[in-house]
C-alpha cells in the first residue's frame with residue numbers, strides 16, 4: 001500500500017510500504033474515505049514545532065474510513081463507515097472507562113501518525129490497523145457526509161471536550177465562552193460546537209481574516225485578538241499555541257472560571273500566577289480525549305445542528321496530499337478523499 005511520509009520541513013512523499021494485517025482479535029483493518037491534517041501536522045510540516053528531528057515518519061491521525069476486515073472479537077462490520085479516534089486506547093482500563101482514553105493506562109502516548117510510543121501507521125495511508133477497534137471507532141449513520149467528518153478523530157472532537165463537556169460537568173447553562181484561535185482549525189470547530197450546543201454566547205478572537213470569517217459563519221461573534229479582551233467569560237479556550245495569546249485567554253475568565261488549552265507548548269511559558277490565584281482560575285491543558293466526544297457531535301451533525309463543512313477549507317484528491325500540504329497556502333482544513341477500492 002501507499003502511505004505519506006513526512007521527510008523533513010516542507011517535504012512529503014508517497015512511499016510503498018507493507019500492508020498492515022490483523023494482529024489481535026480486537027483489531028480492524030480500515031481504508032480511509034477522507035483524511036485531513038490535525039493542526040499539529042501542518043505546524044510540523046511547516047517547521048513551526050520541533051518534531052522534524054524525528055523524521056522520517058508516517059504522518060496523519062484524522063480520518064473517516066471503511067472497515068475492510070475485522071478480528072474475531074471486533075464487533076464492527078465489514079463495510080461500516082467509521083470515524084477513527086486519533087489515540088490508541090484499550091477502552092477497558094480505569095482511565096478509558098473514565099472517559100480519558102488519551103491517557104489509557106496501557107497505551108498513553110501511542111497514536112497514529114507520530115512515532116511517539118510505537119509505530120501505529122497513519123491516516124494518510126491506504127490501510128490502517130486499528131487496535132481495540134470496537135472502542136476506538138464510531139460507526140457513522142448513513143445520513144451524515146463522511147467527507148467533512150474527517151476531523152472528528154481529533155480537532156472537531158475537541159469542540160465538545162473543551163466547552164460542552166465543561167458546561168455539563170460544572171452545570172453551566174447559559175455560558176459566555178471565549179475562543180482564542182490561531183493553530184488553524186481547532187478554534188473554529190470549538191467555536192462551532194459551542195455556538196451550536198452551549199446555549200450561551202461565543203466570542204472568537206483571532207487575527208486571521210479567513211478564520212474570523214469562518215467563525216462568524218458558524219455562529220460566533222468575532223473580535224481582533226490584538227484588541228481589547230473582555231474578562232468576564234465563564235470558559236475560555238486557548239487554541240493559539242502562542243504564549244502571549246495564552247496569557248490573554250488566562251486573564252479573560254471571571255473568578256472561578258475555566259480555561260482549557262489545546263495549543264501545544266513545546267517550551268516553558270510564563271504564566272500570570274498571581275492573577276490566576278486571585279480569581280481562582282481552573283486551568284486544564286492536555287491531549288484531547290476524542291472517543292467519548294465523537295458520539296454527541298455526530299448526533300448534532302445528523303440533525304443539521306452542526307455543519308462541519310463550514311470549517312472545511314478545501315476538498316482535494318488523495319494524490320494532491322504532498323502538493324497541497326507543502327504548498328504556500330494549504331488552508332486551515334484541507335480534506336483529502338480516497339476512492340473506495
Ligand SMILES: [Zn+2]
Pocket residue numbers: 038039040061086154155
Ligand atoms: Zn492531533
Ligand SMILES: [Zn+2]
Pocket residue numbers: 089090091092093094095096097101103104105106107
Ligand atoms: Zn485504556
